[in-house]
Amino acid sequence: MGQGETLRAVDPSEVSENIYLVGSSDITDPRDCAVYLIDLGELILVDAGAGPSASQIARNIERVGQDPSKLSTVIITHCHVDHSGGARLFQKRFGAQIVMHEQDAKAVEDGNTVMSAAQWYNLHFEPTPVNVKLWGQEQALTFGAHSIVCLHTPGHTPGSISLYLDLGGKRFLFGQDIHGPFHQDFDSDLVAWRRSMQRLLALEADVLCEGHFGVYKPKEQVAAYIEHYLETYAENSP
């Protein structure tokens, strides 16, 4: 948000059939990342916002016509508080299982205010138990007839993951903070990040549900988005 701009009340919205945007800096709290809801019979949340808006996100799940008590899983793409801070409320209130990569899990479980960047946001970080820790390069989570594939895409943080899901003939990629920023406080790694971005390009996703800038489509726009950042952070860039 630019200086002098006033807060806008934006409604939650449908990204595609069965995928909704239920939280973001415009919809819920300026500190929130984009929070996506996926309906695969049970409900899955991709990231949870910074925390103070978690109840509002739960209400937004109702506003898009879904029942928050069906929320089985919160997948956290990385440890930063703007993505993970709200997870505890969904775990406590709805019994949702929190899933994230083992390499970022410790910061969340310890409520580490540096690694989670809570300090940057001047937010409290409630230590949050992680129910399912992902490991290795790739793991699929199954929900009925569908799978959400979690790819380990280190770079922004060591345990960053990106998710993809094939639904209705389209491939949806959830790539949160794949643009960075990169900082030593986060243990960022640009060499690992470039490899991660090549893996994402190879998916040839049709839709990118991004963490702070919104939704990109079609396929060419998704590739252009990733390639733009690869050029920005090229090995020989200043």
Ligand SMILES: [Zn+2]
């Ligand atoms: Zn981040």
Ligand SMILES: [Zn+2]
């Ligand atoms: Zn972020």
